[in-house]
Structure formats: C-alpha cells, structure tokens
Amino acid sequence: IAGITQAPTSQILAAGRRMTLRCTQDMRHNAMYWYRQDLGLGLRLIHYSNTAGTTGKGEVPDGYSVSRANTDDFPLTLASAVPSQTSVYFCASRGQGDGNGYTFGSGTRLTVV
Amino acid sequence: GQNIDQPTEMTATEGAIVQINCTYQTSGFNGLFWYQQHAGEAPTFLSYNVLDGLEEKGRFSSFLSRSKGYSYLLLKELQMKDSASYLCAVKDSNYQLIWGAGTKLIIKP
Numbered sequence: 001i002a003g004i005t006q007a008p009t010s011q012i013l014a015a016g017r018r019m020t021l022r023c024t025q026d027m028r029h030n031a032m033y034w035y036r037q038d039l040g041l042g043l044r045l046i047h048y049s050n051t052a053g054t055t056g057k058g059e060v061p062d063g064y065s066v067s068r069a070n071t072d073d074f075p076l077t078l079a080s081a082v083p084s085q086t087s088v089y090f091c092a093s094r095g096q097g098d099g100n101g102y103t104f105g106s107g108t109r110l111t112v113v
Numbered sequence: 114g115q116n117i118d119q120p121t122e123m124t125a126t127e128g129a130i131v132q133i134n135c136t137y138q139t140s141g142f143n144g145l146f147w148y149q150q151h152a153g154e155a156p157t158f159l160s161y162n163v164l165d166g167l168e169e170k171g172r173f174s175s176f177l178s179r180s181k182g183y184s185y186l187l188l189k190e191l192q193m194k195d196s197a198s199y200l201c202a203v204k205d206s207n208y209q210l211i212w213g214a215g216t217k218l219i220i221k222p
Contacts, residue, residue, distance in 0.1 A: 107154075
C-alpha cells in the first residue's frame with residue numbers, strides 16, 4: 001500500500017441496500033475525510049476525522065456514517081442507499097502543517113439503482 | 114454563505130500560457146490550494162498560498178490577493194498532458210476546505 005487505498009473501485013447497488021466504502025492509508029496521517037464529487041459541483045465534505053477515535057459531520061452528512069477505530073482506516077457506510085447517493089466518493093488524508101495538501105484515494109464510483 | 118467561483122471551461126493551445134482565475138467569499142481564510150484532476154482520477158496537489166504574492170513551481174505558478182479574495186493559477190509552456198480540471202479550494206476559519214467546482218482546461222495542438 002502506498003498512500004490511500006479505496007475499495008471497491010466501482011459498485012452498482014440496489015436502493016435500500018447497505019454498503020460500506022473502505023479507505024485505508026499508510027502515511028500515519030491524523031486527519032481523514034470523505035468527499036463526494038458530482039458533475040458541476042465542487043467536492044462536498046461528508047464526514048471527517050481529525051484523529052483516531054473522533055469524527056465530525058461535514059456539509060452533506062445525511063444518510064452516511066463513519067467510524068475511526070484506528071489511524072489507518074476510515075470506512076464510510078450508507079445505511080440504506082438512495083439514488084441521490086449516486087456519485088464518485090473520494091477518501092483523503094492530510095499530514096501535519098497548514099501547507100500540507102490533501103492526499104486522495106483513487107475514488108469509488110457508486111451507482112444506486 | 115461560502116462561495117468559490119472559477120470558470121467552468123477554458124481552451125488553450127499547446128505551448129501557450131493560460132491563467133485560471135478563482136474568486137472566493139468564505140468565513141475566514143487560512144490558505145488557498147490548487148489541485149489538478151485528470152478525468153476519472155483523483156485530485157492531486159499543485160500549490161498552496163497563504164500570503165499575498167506569487168508562488169512558482171516549474172511551469173506552474175499560483176498568485177494570491179487576500180484583500181481582493183482572488184487567486185490565479187498560471188500554466189506556462191502548455192503540454193497536452195495539462196488537459197485536466199483545476200480545482201481551487203480555500204481553508205476557512207474552521208480549517209475545513211471549501212472547494213470550487215473546477216475549471217476544465219482543454220489543450221489543442
């Protein structure tokens with residue numbers, strides 16, 4: 001693993017089903033983030049975690065939950081998927097220091113039908 | 114509300130120079146980032162400005178004016194591989210990143 005790994009790469013999901021998007025980093029970064037990216041819109045923050053054991057809500061948290069049991073893993077769960085959750089999901093992390101840019105995973109393309 | 118504005122799309126010629134503008138209105142300011150995102154890929158970090166002025170990194174430069182709520186990304190000696198979306202993001206008073214929708218840059222031979 002180098003950087004951030006997301007799984008799955010893509011998924012077609014029936015509405016009403018539960019789904020967990022996985023995110024793992026090996027950089028020992030404290031801060032981690034989940035974004036969704038939709039055509040014509042900027043990246044929108046779903047949930048974040050400043051350090052292991054803590055999480056916070058972003059701009060669009062409804063319908064999503066996260067956990068941060070350790071530094072490396074930050075899974076995102078859709079409890080009951082709806083078509084409006086069709087999007088590309090990016091996990092990101094940030095190292096120490098204000099100037100450190102975010103490192104992004106390769107994304108999960110989710111289609112809810 | 115918080116707002117980041119960038120042009121939706123720009124076209125430029127290989128070998129030329131292009132400037133991508135970004136204006137912002139946010140609750141506080143703790144730095145501005147530029148990212149590059151190729152189609153179907155993740156965003157990658159290009160530059161960070163926190164003080165006014167120009168930051169240069171090879172063919173890419175980024176400028177910031179905090180009093181005007183304005184930044185630009187300057188790309189010189191354009192190459193075909195520079196065809197991508199360029200995302201502007203501002204870190205607000207809560208140290209959260211607010212993202213623009215991105216500027217799709219099309220490079221023509």
